[in-house]
Amino acid sequence: MSLGMVFALTGAVLSTAMAGIGSAWGVGRAGQAAAGVVAEDPDSFARVLLLQLLPGTQGIYGLLVTFITLSRIGILGGTPVTDTHTGLLYLLACLPIAVVGLVSAYHQGMCSVASIGLVAKKPDQFGRAMIFPAMVETYAILALLISILCITNIG
């Protein structure tokens, strides 16, 4: 009996779990800052909410990769993985979004906290404040891309 399925599923699970942990972390941090700003200035709610949500996308990218993986390894469709080799390939393919998602969401959350501070002091700088967290997200997007390209080209 091969461990192929075990490895493939591990990869699928890790991408949602790790990227999700990162996003929860980032969104949580940013949420604390956002609540503080809204306490002082309730009108800024919409703006700081957007900034808070920015680190949330990694979790979604993780979910995306999990879903694509599941639909190819015979759980939500596709052909079941029968050999350890292919299973390990799936595991590796999931790692970029899992690891980069975790770390980038954390740092993006920090950026969001800072940007929320910026918007609190200068509400008209919202357009620029949004860009700083978005810069961090680039690397999550690149990781997502590589994960997808890997998974769709295995087997």
Added chain:
Amino acid sequence: MAIVRMQKLGIAANKKHRKAILETLQGLGAMEIFTDQIDEEDLRVMDTMSQRTQFQKEAEAFDKVLKLLDRYAPKAKTKSLNLTGREIITSEQFRDAETHREEYINDAKAILKGDKQISECEGYIVKDQNTIASLEPWMKLDIPMNLTETKKTEILLGTLPDPITEEMLYAAATRDMESPAVMTQVLSSESGQTCIAALVHKKDAAKVEENLRLIGFAKPAMLVSRTPAEEKSRLERDMAEQKKIIEDTKETIASYGDRREYYKISADYFRTRAEKYRILGTIPQSEHVFFLEGWVTCDMSDRISRLLTEQFGAYVEKEETKETDDEPTVLHNNSFSSNAEGILASYGLPRHGKVDPTFLMSIFYVFFFGMMLSDGGYGIVMAVGCAILIKKFPRMEEGMSKMIHLFFWCGISTAFWGFMYGGFFGDAIDTIAHTFFGVPEDQKVLKALWFEPVNEPMRLLLWCLLFGNIHLLTGLGIKGYQCLKDKDTEAFICDVLSWYLFVVGLILVIIPTDLFAGIAGAKVIFPGWLVVLSRAMAIVGAVIILLFGERGKKNWALRIAMGAYDLYGITSWLSDALSYSRLLALGLATGVIASVINLIASMGGRSVVGVIMFIIVFILGHTLNIAINALGAYVHTNRLQYVEFFGKFYDGGGRAFVPFKQANRYIQVKEEERL
């Protein structure tokens, strides 16, 4: 797609028209007044600080009154001004409010006083509640707490840190005493505080107190002149009274509710006056004449000067624009592109003499937004939602209106890309067909007009890189246009044309290679002349950059070294181009998550419960997905414009045009056209 030309006007007029001229200009709201200080002995500026502060205070008082009325008389509450726009009132209403302003000021004072009273009463209530809470442990005491002695006895009241029983207390109090005349009582016992009372004959008092001190006896901080129970009921009565006052005051405040409209007018009236006095405080005046300078748009300059000359006999001069002048920026674009002006402004407005990139940016903006959200259903929802808002609130505030118009177009673009990719609420049509109508699983109902990104991600990635390079080259092209406009041919060839040759040449060199064939899945073969041409382009471009990239350097060795470093900048071009892969990633994200939602929704199968479950999950899930992916598309489209596109040519640095106008927040006075 242009920056509007500005004209500087200088105005001199008789002082008796000062008020009328300022009010006319303020009513027009077309001139930014910025008067250079003229160093002349006879000219003075008025100090208007105190009036200005006074008016500002009045305006703020009315703002506060309106907030209070929203709280206490919430009928006909002020709606979001961003959406509904300011209320239109007639000039009679305005003048009416102006004549009665003293009355409204008194109203405002009364309302603010009422509010102060409410907070005071609330303070008292809290204080009473605290007092009651601290009296609670003493409730068993049936004598006034400040009673310390009777004729023959002394009363000791106080607290002990630890719990104690009646017997132990008596024993402790009468330690080492013979025939003591002592009565003790434990009143209450909580953690950390036990309240006790002792009635002692005067001769024993000192000794008993000393004994009690040994077990931590301390006198209470608060002593009231009634028994605790009496005091408590007094405080409760007081609280009820305060509550009554609060209710009454609230009602009084609410009774002003129907005059809300007048307070709005008054708030804006005073704000506008404060603004007028601010300007008044900057203009130089002699004994009979005052001077004004300011910017107007060129097409307004004739109308304004004619108006002022004919109506007030003012002298108006069109001044030459000097190099050092800080000319404000006004943008003018076609009705589609002007919607993206807000996006540009939040990066920074262009300076005069520079190119206004709004037109090109708006096209790319809508295009890229659509690619990222890329779902037919979501696009239609967005476009219809925006259209409804536009119809329902025709007078919404300008910035908001532009934003919603922009998202309307983004919605259309989203729908377009959605059908190109074959996405309509993800794969909703196929899921419904398969689950509820028994269409076989392998039969596709909604086919993509172009192709499905999930099946061919590499193909779409190449397209994204192509679009990205077009975007980047357009940015570089604007820089070239700017160079040509400034007649800087040298910079055009060395900084723009060289990069065009280099980048386009390199791309053409890469396309026929095996590397590209591996990615694209098909080998492209160019005719021989194109291969030669592409190599020539890349080499010529590279040589120009190497030799002339750093034209300013005299030392040739240094110059070539720096040139080589510039050439290394191709890596940053590569990373810029790869950044456009987010078009693919975000497009995939929308589609795949939408499919997940459909999959979950269809798990109920083909039954009544299944249909109900489908509808609920479908609505909730897709609402969430639209929200989160529209946010992502918005943020990342902005990023592509700000970082990649503007990075090639744009640095903003312009100053927004801030005309001298009525500082109205709530109202808009409908006036007969004056010109």
